[in-house]
Amino acid sequence: MTDLFGDADLPQRGREDLAPGAVLLRGYAGPEADALTDGIAAVAAISPFRHMVTRGGFAMSVAMTNCGSGGWVSDRRGYRYQALDPETGAPWPAMPAPFRALAQDAAAEAGYPGFAPDVCLINRYQPGAKMALHQDQDEADFSQPIVSVSLGLAAIFRFGGLNRSDPARKVPLLHGDVVVWGGPSRLYFHGIDSLKPGTHPVCGDVRLNLTFRRS
Ligand code: MD6
Ligand code: FE
Secondary structure, X not given: OOOOOOXXXXXXXXXXXXXXXXXXXXXXXHHHHHHHHHHHHHHHHHOOOEOOEOOOOOEOOOEEEEEEOOEEEEEOOEEEEEOEOOOOOOEOOOOOHHHHXXXXXXXXXXXXXXXXXXXXXXXXEOXXXXXXXXXXXXXXXXXXXXXXXXXXXXXXXXXXXXXXXOOOEEEEEOOOOEEEEOHHHOOOOEEEOOOOOOOEOOOEOOEEEEEEEOO
16 A cells, blocks of 8 residues: 655655645655756756846846746846847747646646646755745736746745735745645745755755746
């Protein structure tokens, strides 16, 4: 008999409700991790990771790239989605098939059938990198969820409410964890604490995060 939680050498699987509409699927992407890291390397060979600048002129500590029919960008003009990579002047690399399949499966598992992501933002955290509390509000249709996949080093995810000052819970996100959120919590404030140094057997000294959206 298989035991969902028994094998010490397997990543823990399971499901946890984080908030109305937000579900954590522990270890869901574990079996796909190698395909995902290969895909990330292929994307980054075309559109390299870079530290984008905020409207205020500060370089973000998280390095980013994108794949799909558009990409999330930030510069002195603000945040937006655009079809061309500003660094290369060319379209973003296509979304690898295993990325799209995983995002659709996870969304359906979490109660959002029919999710059709057109953009995948790829975040790379080195030790000390963090993401300040923010809302994801650059998308056109807030009825579509976001699917977020964590790979490599563990990070603390802060998950608050609709107001910046709402108390935030701290959720450790581990290699293979997938968060799907939408519905009532689609616009909740969230962020990532400063990454602690470490070494992960698959990803080395970084944390990688894929966020799939319908732009
Ligand atoms: C990260 N994630 O996990 C940053 N946004 O590195 C996000 O900002 C995020 O995980 C929307 C939905 C899920 C997320
Ligand atoms: Fe976000």
